Amino acid sequence: GLGLSYKKDENFGEWYSEVVVSGEMIEYYDISGCYILRPWSMSIWEILQGFFNAEIKKMKIKNSYFPLFVSPAVLQKEKDHIEGFAPEVAWVTKSGDSDLEVPIAIRPTSETVMYPYFSKWIRGHRDLPLRLNQWCNIVRWEFSNPTPFIRSREFLWQEGHTAFARKEESDAEVLEILELYRRIYEDLLAVPVSKGKKSELEKFAGGLYTTTVEAFIPNTGRGIQGATSHCLGQNFARIFEINFENEKGEKAMVWQNSWGFSTRTIGVMIMVHGDDKGLVLPPKVASTQVVVIPVTYKDANTQGIYDACAATVREMNESGIRAEADFRENYSPGWKYSHWEMKGVPLRIEIGPKDLANNQVRAVRRDNGDKTDIPMANLAEQVKDMLATIQQNLFDVAKQKRDACIQIVRTWDEFTVALGQKKLILAPWCDEEDVEKDVKARTKGEMGAAKTLCSPFDQPELPEGTLCFASGKPAKKWTYWGHSY
Numbered sequence: 245g246l247g248l249s250y251k252k253d254e255n256f257g258e259w260y261s262e263v264v265v266s267g268e269m270i271e272y273y274d275i276s277g278c279y280i281l282r283p284w285s286m287s288i289w290e291i292l293q294g295f296f297n298a299e300i301k302k303m304k305i306k307n308s309y310f311p312l313f314v315s316p317a318v319l320q321k322e323k324d325h326i327e328g329f330a331p332e333v334a335w336v337t338k339s340g341d342s343d344l345e346v347p348i349a350i351r352p353t354s355e356t357v358m359y360p361y362f363s364k365w366i367r368g369h370r371d372l373p374l375r376l377n378q379w380c381n382i383v384r385w386e387f388s389n390p391t392p393f394i395r396s397r398e399f400l401w402q403e404g405h406t407a408f409a410r411k412e413e414s415d416a417e418v419l420e421i422l423e424l425y426r427r428i429y430e431d432l433l434a435v436p437v438s439k440g441k442k443s444e445l446e447k448f449a450g451g452l453y454t455t456t457v458e459a460f461i462p463n464t465g466r467g468i469q470g471a472t473s474h475c476l477g478q479n480f481a482r483i484f485e486i487n488f489e490n491e492k493g494e495k496a497m498v499w500q501n502s503w504g505f506s507t508r509t510i511g512v513m514i515m516v517h518g519d520d521k522g523l524v525l526p527p528k529v530a531s532t533q534v535v536v537i538p539v540t541y542k543d544a545n546t547q548g549i550y551d552a553c554a555a556t557v558r559e560m561n562e563s564g565i566r567a568e569a570d571f572r573e574n575y576s577p578g579w580k581y582s583h584w585e586m587k588g589v590p591l592r593i594e595i596g597p598k599d600l601a602n603n604q605v606r607a608v609r610r611d612n613g614d615k616t617d618i619p620m621a622n623l624a625e626q627v628k629d630m631l632a633t634i635q636q637n638l639f640d641v642a643k644q645k646r647d648a649c650i651q652i653v654r655t656w657d658e659f660t661v662a663l664g665q666k667k668l669i670l671a672p673w674c675d676e677e678d679v680e681k682d683v684k685a686r687t688k689g690e691m692g693a694a695k696t697l698c699s700p701f702d703q704p705e706l707p708e709g710t711l712c713f714a715s716g717k718p719a720k721k722w723t724y725w726g727h728s729y
């Protein structure tokens with residue numbers, strides 16, 4: 245059909261809601277906060293799954309599957325972890341006409357589902373490390389504005405749950421997994437992220453510390469948690485009695501991690517790369533990387549053009565490029581150009597009478613619109629290079645835009661001005677929780693409160709005597725602050 249009704253830089257929220265539907269990724273569902281993932285988005289999820297499964301297999305992490313349902317007794321076993329989240333837990337209270345004796349929770353995460361069995365399975369140090377992952381759906385009955393991929397009441401994710409004999413092993417794995425999350429964002433989705441540690445206030449309350457990859461949406465000036473890798477310490481081991489007999493024959497508690505990324509990754513990619521013509525897919529995650537369009541006229545050699553298109557698709561597929569031709573007779577070339585641009589296919593190849601005569605094709609990039617005539621000879625190699633160039637360009641452009649939003653501030657006034665300018669703020673902070681709570685209280689507004697996003701592992705120089713922007717106390721670390729999703 246026609247193009248988008250909303251422009252990304254003028255009505256971002258409406259643009260996003262429209263582009264996920266017009267790009268055929270999402271269909272809205274009749275239950276608020278729930279969305280249908282159509283093949284165009286499910287295929288992206290499957291590519292991310294393929295990457296992650298291959299990487300965790302190298303780490304000897306095994307996939308498993310645990311039940312969707314959690315008994316209330318077990319769910320409430322870990323007090324600090326559940327208290328803040330309780331309102332989001334969905335419960336099954338009936339079957340047919342009759343009430344259940346005891347309501348059953350639907351998993352909002354699976355620590356409490358899995359750990360009673362970790363306790364049963366782990367006896368001696370030879371049972372360690374225990375490293376499981378599961379791909380599943382999660383339900384959290386959120387109330388703040390639902391957004392496809394970004395915030396939904398049901399979403400898909402993977403959650404990894406691991407147990408080790410020693411803290412050093414768990415600390416190491418936390419970072420190993422976080423690096424996989426960075427690769428998912430930067431190498432596959434072409435989205436720049438910052439690796440860092442969450443503050444005590446923002447971390448997972450049931451854990452010891454939380455590491456994160458934080459992304460940023462320039463259009464809204466909001467940070468977004470991309471994926472998290474938590475060191476749980478021995479908190480859950482104590483509660484669920486996950487002990488083992490160590491080499492010295494002593495009874496010891498295990499050290500645990502839990503980590504996850506979700507279909508939110510797809511929403512972040514759309515928000516960062518999409519434009520006023522529709523989705524823009526990075527080639528690495530595009531189920532169709534190249535679409536070939538025959539351009540025929542009434543007296544042209546139609547069959548010759550069709551044969552050239554089919555041969556071009558075959559040659560690209562044989563060299564591992566995901567290509568398809570659009571031979572539909574009832575749509576014009578122009579209509580097809582708009583349609584596949586809306587779906588964000590990274591590269592379009594047009595073949596018309598002139599191209600046929602010159603034994604070449606016309607290649608058009610989705611990221612910057614560049615048109616190039618390519619000889620049919622050795623076409624696949626040229627296309628591979630173009631796809632690699634498009635992938636890199638998408639990342640470079642996104643990184644340049646994100647970096648342009650970063651604002652270093654040293655005083656409260658600079659902080660509030662930068663907040664109002666949709667900046668990603670980097671500020672020296674005293675790392676005191678009360679100060680963070682105070683900043684939240686002082687910045688409450690229609691954008692929500694500003695909060696810490698992470699303290700980047702890559703810390704700029706912090707000269708002696710640098711003061712906290714908010715409290716004036718001696719600063720301890722540089723921290724990213726901002727509004728967030």
Ligand SMILES: O=C1CCCN[C@@H]1CCCn1cnc2ccccc2c1=O
Binds near residue numbers: 326355502503504
């Ligand atoms: O992030 C992850 C990664 C995957 C495994 N779980 C951890 C921690 C989940 C934290 N969390 C997040 N929302 C919740 C909502 C309701 C109940 C409990 C929770 C809850 O524990």
